[in-house]
Amino acid sequence: xxxxxxxxxxxxxxxxxxxxxxxxxxxxxxxxxxxxxxxxxxxxxxxxxxxxxxxxxxxxxxxxxxxxxxxxxxxxxxxxxxxxxxxxxxxxxxxxxxxxxxxxxxxxxxxxxxxxxxxxxxxxxxxxxxxxxxxxxxxxxxxxxxxxxxxxxxxxxxxxxxxxxxxxxxxxxxxxxxxxxxxxxxxxxxxxxxxxxxxxxxxxxxxxxxxxxxxxxxxxxxxxxxxxxxxxxxxxxxxxxxxxxxxxxxxxxxxxxxxxxxxxxx
Numbered sequence: 278x279x280x281x282x283x284x285x286x287x288x289x290x291x292x293x294x295x296x297x298x299x300x301x302x303x304x305x306x307x308x309x310x311x312x313x314x315x316x317x318x319x320x321x322x323x324x325x326x327x328x329x330x331x332x333x334x335x336x337x338x339x340x341x342x343x344x345x346x347x348x349x350x351x352x353x354x355x356x357x358x359x360x361x362x363x364x365x366x367x368x369x370x371x372x373x374x375x376x377x378x379x380x381x382x383x384x385x386x387x388x389x390x391x392x393x394x395x396x397x398x399x400x401x402x403x404x405x406x407x408x409x410x411x412x413x414x415x416x417x418x419x420x421x422x423x424x425x426x427x428x429x430x431x432x433x434x435x436x437x438x439x440x441x442x443x444x445x446x447x448x449x450x451x452x453x454x455x456x457x458x459x460x461x462x463x464x465x466x467x468x469x470x471x472x473x474x475x476x477x478x479x480x481x482x483x484x485x486x487x488x489x490x491x492x493x494x495x496x497x498x499x500x501x502x503x504x505x506x507x508x509x510x511x512x513x514x515x516x517x518x519x520x521x522x523x524x525x526x527x528x529x530x531x532x533x534x535x536x537x538x539x540x541x542x543x
Contacts, residue, residue, distance in 0.1 A: 314406060317355050323449060323479075325351050326519040333376045333417065337409040338398045340417055342374070343456055346469040347382035348420045351453040351518060352397040356442045360402060366410045368400075374417035381417040386464020395422030395474075397452050399435050420454045421463055421470040425497035431474065434491060434502055438478055441541065445480055452476040454495075455516055471495055475512055477520060479532075486532050487540045503543055509533035 317337040324332075327341040329350055338354035371384035371394060387394050397418050403409040412418075422431065442448050454471025461470040472495055479488035490512050491505045509520055510533045521529055 314408060317357070317360075317409070319353055319355055319449070322523045323521060324353060324523070325451060326522045328517055331378060333374065335376070335412050335415070337403060337406075337412055338418070340397075342377050342379075342381065342417050344379045346456045346460070347386070347466050348456070348468060349397060349417055349453055350456050350516070351451055352418060353449065353451045354398050354402070356402055356438065356448045356450055358442060358446060360405045360409075361439055361442060362405045364404045366400075366404055366407065369411050369414050371414050371416050371419065374415040377417050381415065382464065382466045382468050384416050384419075386466050386468045387419075387421065388464075390421065390463040391424070392421035392463060392470060393424050393427040394419040395427045395431070397454075398450075401435065402439070420474070421468060422474070423496050426493075426495050429497040430493055430500070430502075430505075434476060434493070437502060437543070438476070441478065441480075444542065448478055448480050450476065450478050451520060453516075455492075475516070477509065477512070482540075487537075488532055489538060489541055490536070501543070503538060506536045506538060508536050 314336070319339055324339065325341070327350070329341050329343040329345075331342045331344070333340050333342060338352055340349040340352040342348070343350045373383060374381040384394060394416075396413055397420060398413050400410055400413045403413050438448065438450060453475060454469075455473045455475060456469060456471060460472065462468060463470060474493055474495060476491045476493075477488060478491075479486055481487075488509065490507055490509045491502065492507045492512055492515070493505045513519060513533070521533065524532075
């Protein structure tokens with residue numbers, strides 16, 4: 278009888294321990310920047326406005342975290358030719374972003390949801406260092422994406438951006454899901470599922486800017502990437518984000534008012 282009681286207690290302790298591990302333990306597998314590793318800075322003159330008021334700067338990308346939606350409203354980063362390596366990196370755990378004051382959503386919210394943990398700043402754009410790669414696995418950098426969308430049209434766009442970087446040189450990318458009221462939610466923390474995702478890609482040529490803006494529904498599509506082009510003005514109305522708030526009105530009118538795909542090879 279005594280042994281039976283001990284075994285019962287041990288079983289209960291194991292069950293409780295497993296539950297705590299599953300729900301609260303986050304392995305800290307992230308590297309520290311290598312000695313002499315140079316961050317990838319962004320020109321603050323080209324950062325969007327933050328409707329959430331929580332702008333986080335990591336070594337190799339910057340984001341604005343929206344607590345009500347439990348994800349970033351935008352992630353901005355620079356992509357350089359030197360970043361485009363094929364270095365083999367060990368995929369780390371997704372962990373909460375230590376810089377988000379309100380805690381970024383736990384990755385377990387995505388379990389059983391049917392949605393991918395879709396990267397906003399792609400891990401494939403950050404293979405040039407262990408730190409850069411690992412940073413993309415903060416849960417502040419992921420959003421619920423339809424699996425076929427993530428592996429399909431969204432992946433095609435990410436590959437196209439890399440191709441442009443090889444061809445034209447340094448690019449700046451601003452990307453995120455369209456966050457609004459009434460979205461479907463997943464997990465215990467009610468992570469919102471965007472109905473669409475956007476990506477702005479631009480480069481400087483002397484004093485001029487060449488920019489493209491994509492808005493793609495969160496489902497797979499075989500359509501050509503060009504068919505998803507919209508003006509930045511149109512995206513601003515959809516998201517309530519001022520993507521180039523630090524630029525003059527005349528500059529914004531010139532760059533944001535229309536779709537201009539000249540100078541970009543698809």
